[in-house]
Amino acid sequence: MTALQQSAELFEQLTGRAPDGIWSAPGRVNLIGEHTDYNDGFVLPFAIPHRTYAAAGMRDDGRIRVVSTFAGDQPVEVALDELATLFPTPTGEEPAVAEWAAYPLGVAWALQLATPSTGSGTTRSGTQFKGVDIAIASEVPVGAGLSSSAAIEGATASALNDLWDTALDRTALARIGRRAENEAVGAPTGIMDQMASMLGEPDAAIFLDCRTLDANLVQVGIAEAGLAILIMDTRVQHSHATGGYRERREACERGAAIMGVPALRDVSVADLGRAEKLMDDVTFRRVRHIVTENQRVLDTVTTLRERGARAIGDLLVASHASMRDDFEISVPELDTAVDAALAAGAIGARMTGGGFGGAAIALIERDGVQAVSDAVTADFAASGFAAPHIFTVTPAAGARRDT
Template structure:
């Protein structure tokens, strides 16, 4: 949907945008201090920012009917203690404003009031991080307009704090990093402990490959119990092993882990530990053997999320198996799970037939028709106008 332009009577400060993301591999490793390998996509959230009344922040969107407006000075009292008083979508941009002011120790009275008008073509609920796109666009805009001078790493941290504390979703920093630091035709190999990031050329187009997204239209919410339970299981496993985070556990440690833990906790731990290794293997494979060789790692990642982490769904499993049968070199669910999207790495000429096969399989199973489209690695947050 396209948002209505701000009133010409109000001076426009500019337009900023930030992308959604696809995680090529590395799921639920980010909050375990591990490794992830996402890339930004061309689908973006845009914010038209105008300077508003002194001391007031107002957020509006094309996807919610009512604006939310409050004094900047009240943000500190709202977050995190009274966040439930704010409608959920508005907590994302308001939370970013709060975190920016708090982290930089900026007096709300010293910055201009703003009116933020959002529009987006990032599919909501598909696991493509529409939330981080809102956070990234907001952070980039306010950082510029308020002249805070923060770099992309700091703005990614701001987005994570907003999502954790203002929204109440216990996510890691992968999504915000992709939104802020994405590059065209490249993935971001991110160490979530140090925040060191390496831009890795993907070479999909040169190899004749497409990334096909199969949005199952099964909505999910990170702030609900399933995600939180998985995170708690990971923390419990790390504590039983006596390490700060599962990042510090290797595949060779898994036999000892199995002896110390109940079956569910062990399987959660095994997914994270093996997924970290798959990320490292994927980066090495891309650099050495090229993009077609990463297919088996994508397949193994999905099996691990299905069997060990327990976050897949029948719709996601069907999307993956059908894509593989249609010729994909590899396929996996992407995102937090419990719904959302799967991705398939597939030859360009096979996309139409694979799309038809997946649509038919979903219809035969009685599932809601999926939304299927390709995505391409793209740039991160930026000022557009």
């Protein structure tokens, strides 16, 4: 049974009727540009074929009920006007509801706040914020650094945008997803994941300026170059709501303050010599990663446009080294995946996502998928690690209504 069918079946089990519609949004892979998003920098993600589905339907009351296949099928239900008492989640605290439910409920809360009201409880089109049931099923691996959270947010936001007739564009819905993740779940992430999930297009990466939210499609040309993108999910789960991610963000903010700029986006590679003299070693290395990673994103975009995907391998490898040594967000399983893939002939490889677990990606010859997969699996076994989940992806379409 597909995830789309699972969401529909779960909705019918919950409500006794068919949903009004089914909406979906994809996970994402970040080709390059890690932790630069919340520093107002540049990123280059793309949506993947793996999607999260939200079967949804209106209710006759003012309550919202959510249920998902990955949470024991146990629904969480609250009144819409109670959402403001649940969120925002205070910094460092657990959400007032189960974390999985905080994503869709947080989207509903943020969407209400973002929608101009023409009266009590109505949207600008005059539609009441009526109750809704939402059943969620996903094929995006959870905790793998492929943004299963943004996929939930994008599917939920797309469903509510239609059902509540709020008429918001995709960028506005991405902002709502980020607010839900930041303030409802309490995870201090940037907007890259939500933008990739909302704006994805086949065979294209999204070159995103996270300060202005200007987004331009960059053709990746993987298939025509005879290449493939391999995802190596280490199965080491991570959570952006935990301290390691927050500590990295705080170090970046501290570095920007020392340099007297609004964000590390405003620090160039040429400024690093001065930065090193002003900062302690840890803060400087955190800053150096962001500054050099921003430049690597710009260099990757130029290289893709001028020379094609085969020429970006060294940039991917340099990105991983920076995350491993300067930002210190890799783990032994990620390093093993990257090293094994490169030893087996990958053109380039790097961890992807927030770090502390999750997945790595490798750019490889299309006819080398099995050989690289076997080499990575063998090195994991030799290191005593659990077997990784390895599969290929291609750039795919963003959020949509499916039925």
